[in-house]
Amino acid sequence: MVRLLSDIKYSLLAFFRNKGAVFWTFIFPIILFVLLGFLLGGTSGPLTLYYNDSDHSQMSGVFIDAMNSTNAVKMVDGSGMDLAGQLKDAKISCYIDIPAGFENNIMASEMSGGNSSDATVQMYYDKSQTTSLAIVSVVNTVADKINMNISKTKDLVTVLPHDVTTNSVNYLDFLFPGIIGMSVMSIAVNGTVGQSARNRATGVFRKLATTPISRVEWNLGRIITQTITLMLSLAVSIAAAWLIFGISLNINLMMLLMVIAGGLVFSGLGNIIASFVKDEDTATNAASALTFPLMFVSGSFFSVGQMPWFLQDLANVSPLTYLNNGLRAAMITGNGTDVLNNFAIVAVLGVILFVVGVIVLKWKED
Amino acid sequence: MTDSVIEINSLVKKYGNFTAVDDISLNVKRGEVFAFLGPNGAGKTTTVEILETLKTPTSGSVSVLGYDVRKDEMKIKEKIGVLPQSFNAFEWLTVWENIDRFAQMYRKRVDADHLIDMFDLKDKRNVLFKNLSGGLKQRVGIALSLVNDPEIVFLDEPTTGLDPRARRDVWEAIRELKSHGKTVFLTTHYMDEAYYLADRIDIIHKGKIVAEGLPEDLINRYGGGNTLIIRECDDAALALIMKEMPASRREHNDIIIKLPENDGLTIMTQAVELLNNRHAACKELYVKKSTLEDVFLNLTGEKLAEGVQ
Numbered sequence: 001m002v003r004l005l006s007d008i009k010y011s012l013l014a015f016f017r018n019k020g021a022v023f024w025t026f027i028f029p030i031i032l033f034v035l036l037g038f039l040l041g042g043t044s045g046p047l048t049l050y051y052n053d054s055d056h057s058q059m060s061g062v063f064i065d066a067m068n069s070t071n072a073v074k075m076v077d078g079s080g081m082d083l084a085g086q087l088k089d090a091k092i093s094c095y096i097d098i099p100a101g102f103e104n105n106i107m108a109s110e111m112s113g114g115n116s117s118d119a120t121v122q123m124y125y126d127k128s129q130t131t132s133l134a135i136v137s138v139v140n141t142v143a144d145k146i147n148m149n150i151s152k153t154k155d156l157v158t159v160l161p162h163d164v165t166t167n168s169v170n171y172l173d174f175l176f177p178g179i180i181g182m183s184v185m186s187i188a189v190n191g192t193v194g195q196s197a198r199n200r201a202t203g204v205f206r207k208l209a210t211t212p213i214s215r216v217e218w219n220l221g222r223i224i225t226q227t228i229t230l231m232l233s234l235a236v237s238i239a240a241a242w243l244i245f246g247i248s249l250n251i252n253l254m255m256l257l258m259v260i261a262g263g264l265v266f267s268g269l270g271n272i273i274a275s276f277v278k279d280e281d282t283a284t285n286a287a288s289a290l291t292f293p294l295m296f297v298s299g300s301f302f303s304v305g306q307m308p309w310f311l312q313d314l315a316n317v318s319p320l321t322y323l324n325n326g327l328r329a330a331m332i333t334g335n336g337t338d339v340l341n342n343f344a345i346v347a348v349l350g351v352i353l354f355v356v357g358v359i360v361l362k363w364k365e366d
Numbered sequence: 367m368t369d370s371v372i373e374i375n376s377l378v379k380k381y382g383n384f385t386a387v388d389d390i391s392l393n394v395k396r397g398e399v400f401a402f403l404g405p406n407g408a409g410k411t412t413t414v415e416i417l418e419t420l421k422t423p424t425s426g427s428v429s430v431l432g433y434d435v436r437k438d439e440m441k442i443k444e445k446i447g448v449l450p451q452s453f454n455a456f457e458w459l460t461v462w463e464n465i466d467r468f469a470q471m472y473r474k475r476v477d478a479d480h481l482i483d484m485f486d487l488k489d490k491r492n493v494l495f496k497n498l499s500g501g502l503k504q505r506v507g508i509a510l511s512l513v514n515d516p517e518i519v520f521l522d523e524p525t526t527g528l529d530p531r532a533r534r535d536v537w538e539a540i541r542e543l544k545s546h547g548k549t550v551f552l553t554t555h556y557m558d559e560a561y562y563l564a565d566r567i568d569i570i571h572k573g574k575i576v577a578e579g580l581p582e583d584l585i586n587r588y589g590g591g592n593t594l595i596i597r598e599c600d601d602a603a604l605a606l607i608m609k610e611m612p613a614s615r616r617e618h619n620d621i622i623i624k625l626p627e628n629d630g631l632t633i634m635t636q637a638v639e640l641l642n643n644r645h646a647a648c649k650e651l652y653v654k655k656s657t658l659e660d661v662f663l664n665l666t667g668e669k670l671a672e673g674v675q
Contacts, residue, residue: 006470014458202454210448
């Protein structure tokens with residue numbers, strides 16, 4: 001026990017002195033999250049604005065044409081679609097609803113010469129998606145223009161905004177568990193391959209083989225050390241997500257267990273790679289060659305459902321897919337069955353790969 | 367104190383069809399520095415790694431400190447210290463931290479600062495291992511091999527790749543081990559290293575032990591005797607010596623005479639007298655002793671340092 005603690009203490013000490021390792025463990029996930037968050041946070045081609053026109057009148061047609069003629073947005077008829085649901089699932093960032101009686105209300109208001117109007121356009125948007133703000137401003141500008149054209153002075157058309165951010169899963173919420181899953185993979189695989197390949201190349205393993213410490217004990221020390229760094233990395237990422245994007249996440253035990261099980265899977269995989277590829281540089285390249293594609297096909301950054309079928313097949317055999325799914329289930333949907341199923345897959349695979357890794361990565365060839 | 371701490375009887379180690387160690391037997395006594403001398407690929411490291419319980423023998427019996435290497439792996443590991451070939455410690459830890467970390471792996475431990483003092487590493491105590499020079503790394507490696515106060519220390523090629531100054535420092539560190547009463551099992555392909563450090567030498571070639579004994583005895587027995595060299599002689603001297611001393615051989619302006627094992631003095635006296643009486647001029651006269659290099663060459667027909675050629 002004392003020697004395990006000493007081993008962990010010195011592993012952590014050595015880890016924190018290695019600036020490269022610290023960067024990849026703590027800073028890289030944040031950079032990736034920020035970049036992807038800003039780049040992909042809601043943009044999906046041209047700004048499309050879905051509308052639901054229940055009035056089917058000349059006036060509502062004028063309003064929609066006026067929106068189209070700005071060239072800033074492309075109006076798409078969303079009648080019959082579950083626009084509220086799509087907004088909630090972060091598939092769209094904004095939609096407008098023109099209620100029945102829109103034209104009549106404008107006419108009535110103009111006739112009466114009154115100041116106010118009952119003619120409203122309901123606008124639903126998700127503030128956390130960057131494109132929604134652009135659309136909101138376009139809608140407001142068009143409404144003002146129409147008011148000017150019709151009455152010169154009065155606000156006949158009112159835009160009623162509804163921010164539904166709090167209830168939705170937006171891209172950032174979706175992305176964050178994916179970033180965690182990806183970090184677990186890259187930290188565990190690259191960390192393990194780097195360390196094991198280095199220890200073999202420099203002869204540290206040969207020295208360890210002459211001491212009474214067993215490989216099981218040694219690898220136990222590694223997995224504990226790695227779990228500690230993963231947890232620290234997670235804490236730093238969560239703090240950064242909160243500071244930069246203001247998102248606070250649902251942190252729970254299952255999510256932590258998913259991270260530990262994922263660490264087991266990928267450090268096992270790392271040891272297996274290191275056992276097959278003897279040369280240090282080749283081994284680290286092999287690790288990148290494995291993790292890089294997995295990062296993209298396993299639903300870390302976009303949902304697996306958006307990918308072509310052959311990539312979806314690949315996603316099905318990628319352990320990272322199950323880690324990501326489990327993390328999302330634990331952190332977003334809270335669907336207990338999803339969490340447990342994914343956890344079971346990752347944990348069982350983790351134990352198998354870890355044991356195989358310990359067996360195949362010998363300290364000394366006989 | 368002449369009990370054997372290492373006993374090897376008829377050890378064979380095969381890899382498939384290749385026999386790395388071919389039926390060797392040897393004993394190492396407590397407190398001696400024993401050198402296993404041979405070229406690269408002769409089977410030295412394989413033998414040492416069998417003693418360290420890292421490899422299993424194909425056949426034969428091997429015991430270390432009375433323990434069977436096949437059965438008592440852990441007991442042996444607790445009581446031996448090892449400097450493996452081309453050694454490195456944890457690069458991101460300091461000298462002191464490395465010593466302490468390795469010490470924690472054993473039941474019996476020596477204080478890290480004690481070892482740092484012993485090997486004169488005080489000013490490098492807090493330097494990261496990766497920033498040390500090659501010679502210092504080897505010294506730290508020797509210090510690391512002592513963290514458990516072992517009874518036997520195995521040093522596998524401890525000075526390979528070091529510059530002459532660093533080699534000297536490592537040699538002094540190894541002598542330090544001997545002065546502390548440790549049994550040292552040294553493998554090397556440097557004959558000067560074996561000669562300087564060892565009490566007893568076994569020469570191994572292609573998996574077989576070809577000679578065994580004290581360094582001086584080996585040289586006397588297999589070195590081919592000493593050689594008298596008379597340098598830079600004038601023509602008169604050259605002609606005179608060649609005429610009077612039939613055993614001599616001429617090389618440019620030098621005379622080279624192989625000295626017989628028991629009658630070297632007679633020939634030397636004769637040469638000195640010739641030069642004195644006839645006023646023949648030569649610059650210098652000296653006796654070149656044969657070395658372990660010659661021993662190896664004579665035994666195997668191959669050179670030691672360059673390995674099998």
